[in-house]
Structures are given as structure tokens and as C-alpha cells.
Amino acid sequence: MRCPGCGQHSEYSSTNPFRPFCSERCKNADFGAWASERYRVETAPPREDEESPGSPPLQPPH
Numbered sequence: 791m792r793c794p795g796c797g798q799h800s801e802y803s804s805t806n807p808f809r810p811f812c813s814e815r816c817k818n819a820d821f822g823a824w825a826s827e828r829y830r831v832e833t834a835p836p837r838e839d840e841e842s843p844g845s846p847p848l849q850p851p852h
Contacts, residue, residue: 795819
């Protein structure tokens with residue numbers, strides 16, 4: 791299979807401790823991208839009338 795980091799051949803077996811990556815370098819580069827939040831999942835911003843997790847309940851207008 792191809793290494794998701796560099797695109798070179800990568801052995802996907804139990805003998806490769808870095809699978810699916812070809813090397814420790816590619817595995818660490820990918821981990822660094824996640825840790826620095828370069829990979830993100832797009833979401834729509836919450837609507838004003840929706841509560842966000844952990845926020846107090848909305849109070850009705852007085």
C-alpha cells in the first residue's frame with residue numbers, strides 16, 4: 791500500500807511498527823499535524839437558539 795504521509799510503498803503488516811506509514815518520520819509528521827490542529831473536521835457554527843455542550847440552559851425572555 792502507499793504511505794499516507796509521503797506516498798511511497800509501505801508494508802502493511804505486523805512486521806512494520808509504523809503501519810500504515812512507511813517510517814517513524816511519516817508517522818510523527820502525521821501525529822504532529824493532528825496535534826497542531828492542521829487536520830480539522832468542518833462543521834457549521836451553532837445557531838443562536840441552540841445550546842452548546844456544557845452551557846447553562848437558555849432562559850426564556852422576561
